[in-house]
Amino acid sequence: MASHSTASLAVAHPQVQGVYGHDEHGHEDLMLIGHDGEPHPAHLQHHFVSAEQQFSASKLGMWLFLVTEILLFGGLFVAYTIFRAWYPELYAEASTQLDTVMGAINTLVLLTSSLTVAWAIRGAQTDNQKVLFWNLVITVALAGTFMVVKYFEYTHKFDLGIYPGEHFVLEPGTTTVTGEVVEPLVPAAEGGAGAEAGHAEAGAGDHGAHAREGAIFSDPRAGIFFAIYYVMTGIHGLHVIIGMVAISILAWNARRGRYSSVYYTPVENVGLYWHVVDIIWIFLFPLMYLI
Amino acid sequence: MHDDAHAPTHEEHTGHGAHHVLGRDTLLKTFGALVALTVLTVALALLERAGVIPLGGLSVPVALGIAGAKASLVAAYFMGLKYDGGTNLLAFVGGVAFLVIFLTFTYLDTGFRDTFDEQSAVPVDILRAEEAALLARQDSLLRTATPPPLVSLPDTALFPNAPMTPPVVTTPAAPAPAPAPQE
Secondary structure, eight states: OGGGGHHHHHHHOTTOOBTTBSTTSSOGGGEEEOTTSOEEETTSOTTSSOHHHHHHHHHHHHHHHHHHHHHHHHHHHHHHHHHHHHOHHHHHHHHTTSOHHHHHHHHHHHHHHHHHHHHHHHHHHTTOHHHHHHHHHHHHHHHHHHHHHHHHHHHHHHHTTOOSGGGOOOOTTOBOTTSOBOOOOOOGGGTTTTGGGGGGGTTOSTTTTSSOOSGGGGOTTHHHHHHHHHHHHHHHHHHHHHHHHHHHHHHHHHHTTOOOSSOOHHHHHHHHHHHHHHHHHHHHHIIIIIO | OOTTOBOTTTHHHHSSOTTBOOOHHHHHHHHHHHHHHHHHHHHHHHHHHTTSSOOGGGHHHHHHHHHHHHHHHIIIIISOHHHHOHHHHHHHHHHHHHHHHHHHHHHHHHTTTTTSSSOOOOOHHHHHHHHHHHHHHHHHHHHHOOOOOSSOOOOTTTOTTSOSSOOOOOOOOOOOOOOOOOO
8 A cells, every 4th residue: 555655745745734634635545534524534533633632632641651650660769768768778788789880781771772762753753764663673672682681680699699578598607587597508519409408598509609798698688678679670671571562563563654754643652651661760770779 | 954843744733842853963962961971970889989989978869860860851852841841741740749749758757767755667577586586485485394283273271172183174075966856
């Protein structure tokens, strides 16, 4: 179908306009007859006066959803703040266990993906299908990079026995609050012998012997910080994955020429979502890794 | 050519700029500022950790201030709030305002629990330690001490005719079969 070139026609002949917006640009295969008997563009639902009104309404709906997202993470930020106010030294000590370089790389990756998604919207608005498609593809790739870095961060911590909450593995020889003594780590090669040692030996692995520095490993409450860390970065990572799926669908549709300067509402709304994911990380990064 | 312009197909109808097209320069400048602020906050944190710049109590406000500036840049330019204004901005600012209320009032509760002569929240690990200590004490007492008999012998001055043998504790018998219904 040649119908997808309507947008460029509309740009080329902006003076050709109908009463209801962009309905008179000469491509009848995209037009639907509304209940008023007048032709409407296929993307314009007839309870809206104009494509403009439809766009604004949709965007406002997205903003309201994003507010609920901000409040979802807001609850977690409040938990972070309260526990930080209670155990300031614990947070200062625990944040040194996070890899600042990896966190900084991920910050730059997400900032770049925000740029590419904004550029994709610009591509749609200027009817540049290549710019639109490839920026969406790059955005998905950057999101994938973010998740790969996140995977390495998580698995490294699991290797060290850094688990959330009460599963946090303490330094060997530490007396826990319940009077048990944490058993030494058993190297992975002879893991069978130490199988009965319970979760204490879960940190056994190639990295088990190093990087467990600092007083937090003798603090029975250290798991509090890592519980908050895992939940906040985990839910954020879930949002990144959802965003990857959504942007992939956008790229698929963009490839088929579904979006143009006349209609690009899904690109705009998913873009807004992606920027919020970025903003959440902009706050998570210093709170977790830096201070 | 469309830098910082409105999409040509919409401007005539709307009279406002809901379809603001971000120019190349604006996009790149915003991105550059975001990267610069990221480098700045990381450098500050690393230098403070190395002891070069002791920010002390300022380190948290400075890091949060930089994060807030970055978030504002993303919201204003990438998300287009600077050009939308109106209802979208109201939704965003409203959401942030309610977050501030949430945080402030929760902190007013939890932040001052030790300030007044009221019962404070006791961390669960301290409660667990106390419980473990009590259980250990009970265990050691049970091992060393003989528990007193639950039923003592009757006082002979009061009950001279009472039998002088301890009462036999009988296990309850199996329940009797239900009586046959009377005629």
